[in-house]
Amino acid sequence: xxxxxxxxxxxxxxxxxxxxxxxxxxxxxxxxxxxxxxxxxxxxxxxxxxxxxxxxxxxxxxxxxxxxxxxxxxxxxxxxxxxxxxxxxxxxxxxxxxxxxxxxxxxxxxxxxxxxxxxxxxxxxxxxxxxxxxxxxxxxxxxxxxxxxxxxxxxxxxxxxxxxxxxxxxxxxxxxxxxxxxxxxxxxxxxxxxxxxxxxxxxxxxxxxxxxxxxxxxxxxxxxxxxxxxxxxxxxxxxxxxxxxxxxxxxxxxxxxxxxxxxxxxxxxxxxxxxxxxxxxxxxxxxxxxxxxxxxxxxxxxxxxxxxxxxxxxxxx
Numbered sequence: 001x002x003x004x005x006x007x008x009x010x011x012x013x014x015x016x017x018x019x020x021x022x023x024x025x026x027x028x029x030x031x032x033x034x035x036x037x038x039x040x041x042x043x044x045x046x047x048x049x050x051x052x053x054x055x056x057x058x059x060x061x062x063x064x065x066x067x068x069x070x071x072x073x074x075x076x077x078x079x080x081x082x083x084x085x086x087x088x089x090x091x092x093x094x095x096x097x098x099x100x101x102x103x104x105x106x107x108x109x110x111x112x113x114x115x116x117x118x119x120x121x122x123x124x125x126x127x128x129x130x131x132x133x134x135x136x137x138x139x140x141x142x143x144x145x146x147x148x149x150x151x152x153x154x155x156x157x158x159x160x161x162x163x164x165x166x167x168x169x170x171x172x173x174x175x176x177x178x179x180x181x182x183x184x185x186x187x188x189x190x191x192x193x194x195x196x197x198x199x200x201x202x203x204x205x206x207x208x209x210x211x212x213x214x215x216x217x218x219x220x221x222x223x224x225x226x227x228x229x230x231x232x233x234x235x236x237x238x239x240x241x242x243x244x245x246x247x248x249x250x251x252x253x254x255x256x257x258x259x260x261x262x263x264x265x266x267x268x269x270x271x272x273x274x275x276x277x278x279x280x281x282x283x284x285x286x287x288x289x290x291x292x293x294x295x296x297x298x299x300x301x302x303x304x305x306x307x308x309x310x311x312x313x314x315x316x317x
Contacts, residue, residue, distance in 0.1 A: 002065070009069040010186045013179035014080040021175045022081035024134050028171070028187070029074045031133035033163040035187075037143040039067035041160060045146045045153045050308070051298035056150060056201055063194055070187055075129040077183055151211045154202040158195050165191040209244045213287050218275040219268050222247035225255045248272030 028034040046060035131139040145156045168188035172181055202208055210216055222245065224238035238249050250272050252258045262268040270276065 008073050008076060009066070010073055010183060012073050012077045012080070012183045014077065015177050015179050018081045018175065018177065018180075021177075021180070022078045024171060024174055025074060025078050025081070026129065026132060027134040027167060028164070029071065029078060029129045030131040030139040031167075032143050033160070033167050034133070034139075035067050035071035035074055035164075036131065036139060038160055038164060039064050039071060040141070041144045041146065042067065042157065044144055045157070048146070048148050049150060052295050053150060053205075055204075059197060059201055063197065066190070066194075070190065073183060073187065077180065078129045081180070149212045151202065151205055151208040154198045154205075155211060157198045158202075161191045161195040161198065165195075207287070213284065213291060215275075215280045215283050215287075218247075218270040218273050218277065218280060220265070221245060221275075222272050223250045223252055225252045225258075227255060245273070245275070247275070 030036060042060045042064035046057050046064065049057040049060060133139075145153070145160075147153055147156070165188050168184050168191065172184050172188075175181060175184075222242050226232060236243070238251050241248055248271075258268075259265060
């Protein structure tokens, strides 16, 4: 159940019209890393967590709803940049005609240029926020990723928050409006907060690496192939112990010789790891049974009746 509160989560303001920046800001309205993408991604992911992970369902729905709030903030800011609304979000400028608000030949030519570059923005949507990115490319559900496994989805969500943050960071370089920067900084900061929420939620699922359930082949989980010619860079990604599995990196300096000598890697022996095929298969079985049992218990498969919501007693309302 959703309901709309007319006050914005953050008091978005602009000091003057700026159609150029309004168009750029569309990137966070209908772009691949925008607020609608984030809202729909977390909203869709939440459904699969309701029974098995009700606490994560609550978190995903809360953050998805906040992302819709951010979408409203972005849309309102775009509208203010185009219509000349100043100060508080409910204050209306004397004129609703952007041509009158843009004094001077240079500003009018800038507006005409923006209209020519992205005509849909001004001619079809009338200057209202449209579900496109800054180049007029329509929003698509293909932006949304939901794999049905929380250890995978939460990592995807952390990446989504990181990408959204850098977009806001870059947007701040293209506006001198202190009010708009204030709004962008708020939105950017919430990406940081959400990243930490998803990271903390991921850590409550143990083990969570590798993502999902199957453990991977110990013959290939710690090999690094030198596949570039020239200087060889060394770092914790190809020397020492691997960060998650605690295996010693095996650097393959001559990949061609290695592939030929091991019959296309099929006859390669595991090195630098305590894991064996036997322990891997045992872990696969253990984790599969554990996750499957948890899901069956949560879904109560013996009871064909299902109810999504648990309503409080009337006396407690």
